Amino acid sequence: MNKEEFYNLVESRKSIRKYKNQAVPQDVLERILNAGLHAPSGKNRQNWRFFVVQGKKRDDYLQYSQKSWLGIKNILQAKLKPSLYEFTERFFFTLGEAPVIIFCYSQNSIEERYHTSIGSVYMAVENINLACLVEGLGSCTMGAPLEIKSEVDQFLGIIDREDYKKGELELLCAIVLGYPDHNPPKASRQLQDRIHWLE
């Protein structure tokens, strides 16, 4: 990949919220997760933990996704124009038919720096988003499951893990992914007040 291709790749990534009814092969999933594992992390602790949900379990999650919508809908109703609000509501109810959900957790003991641990997981999340792109997949990172964090922990069976019982495992986001079935416009980027060149 040359320089131009790299920047084009990064700039062309956008959140996909409508997916084809097409399974993602296991080897593709393994490659994109492996890209996540190559992210940098504080002290190289690799404190990300990924829980991959497909099939019936994915279908069962929809009721939780619908519940997470309740925590967000009022804020979005005030912010979005009606057509986009309806599209977003449908997305939460169906997850855009995405066949795969990756729940991303941080495994963090209390001696470790909390924010560093969070940052490390998100580094891996963006590697996964970009790997999706080169695989012809679309993805959408979702903070919405945090609205119903403990219910998601329970649904995934995380609560039975020893590290969870010690309070060391925390859900940070989910990534939904699959083959894209729409081509939304690129969300605008603000340049103003984002970068400060100091003398």
Ligand SMILES: Cc1cc2nc3c(=O)[nH]c(=O)nc-3n(C[C@H](O)[C@H](O)[C@H](O)COP(=O)(O)O)c2cc1C
């Ligand atoms: C931490 C995080 C949480 C997000 N949560 C949601 C979400 O819950 N639902 C959703 O539809 N999009 C979610 N997004 C996607 C953003 O809305 C999207 O990245 C942003 O609007 C920019 O659009 P783009 O990804 O197409 O460039 C989230 C993105 C990030 C990074």
